[in-house]
Amino acid sequence: MKYNEYKELYDHLSTPEDIDFLAENFGYDKELLLVVYTQRIVRDTTRRFYRVKDQAKKMAWAWQHGESFVEVARRFDFPPILTALMILEQRHLSRKQFWKMLSELDRVEDRRLRRDLAEASKVDIVYSPEGSARQYARGRWGEQKLQSWLKGKGLEFRTEKDLRAEYDKTPDVLLHKPVEFDGSKKYWIESKATFGDPYEVKRHIKKQLDPYTELFGDGMVVYWFGFVEDADLPIPEGVSVVDANFFESPPVPYSYVPVGAVQAPGHRPIRGDEVDLET
Structure with missing residues (x-):
């Protein structure tokens, strides 16, 4: 995808309803749109997190005086689940207690609290337990596709789990024998079930691609939902982006599950650290 097309898409994905509109009217893959929407929301949340958190007392006051978590969230233009977290932290609920409560709504005795949390979970398609589960499942899907391809080619490899005890930085796959591609031997492959726009790729260069190159040599990163083809980025020498x-x-697309559908089995529980606060 060219940058101009991506930027127009990104700018038009401001609400969950935009996903269906763009898919139905312009033919975009819904999971791609959900990926780009999620990246936009996470970045905006990261940028504004502490500024909004400074207003937590005002948010808690509004909730105590009858507004729902979703209503407060809309007023502060912030994700409903994180809005609820900030409000309940003002009532001395720990983060651990909050995420546990969110995953066990049937056990919440306070009727209003249970109703408001359920509404926030339904509206927030990024930070809700369902949103978290979708992101995790998408990542596992990409890793499994990569491993299946390698096995089909008869290529032996070690996984991130295998490598974790030996290295601080670990790619998804370290090949036993390198493969020739794009003018060099590739020793490792990183799987990204995201869209590789300039912001995303720059983050990955700093946090992963540069360290992997120093540790293991040349490698490859795959963005399963595509990347901006005409972006001028400081990709490490010897690293290929595919x-x-x-x-x-043709690629087999990720099976889109409508937002609000029942979670598939095997999803991990929600975590409380999913705002990317690294700069």
Whole structure:
């Protein structure tokens, strides 16, 4: 995807309803749109997190005087689940207690609190337990596609789990024998079930691609939902950026599950640290 097309798409994904509109009117894949929407929300939340948190007492006052978590969230233009967290922290509820409560709503005795949390979970498609589960499932899908492809080619490898005890920084796959591609031997492959726009790729260069290159040599990163093709980025020498077309043609898309559908089995529980506060 060219940058201008991506930027227009990004700018038009301001609400969950925009996902259906863009898919139905312009033919975009819904999961791609959900990925880009999620990236936009996480970035805006990261940028404004502490500024909004400074207003937590005002938010708690509004909730105590009858507004729902969703109503307060809309007033502060902030994700409902994180709004609820900030409000309940003002009532001395710990983060651990909050995430546990959110995952066990049937056990919340206070009827209003239970209703407001349920509404916030339904509206917030990024930070709710369902949103968290979707992101985790998407990541596992990408890793499994990569591993299946390698096994189909008869290529042996070690996974991130295998490497964790030996290295501080670990790619998703470290090949036993490198493969030739794009003018160099690739020793490792990183799987990203995201869209590789300039912001995302720069983050990955700093946190992962540069360290992997120093530790293991040349490698490859796959963005399963595509990347901006005409962006001028400081990709480490010897690192190739590819999308799903490298592994299969035509690519088999991720199976989109409508927002609000029942969670698939095997999803991890919600975590409380999913705002990316690293700069």
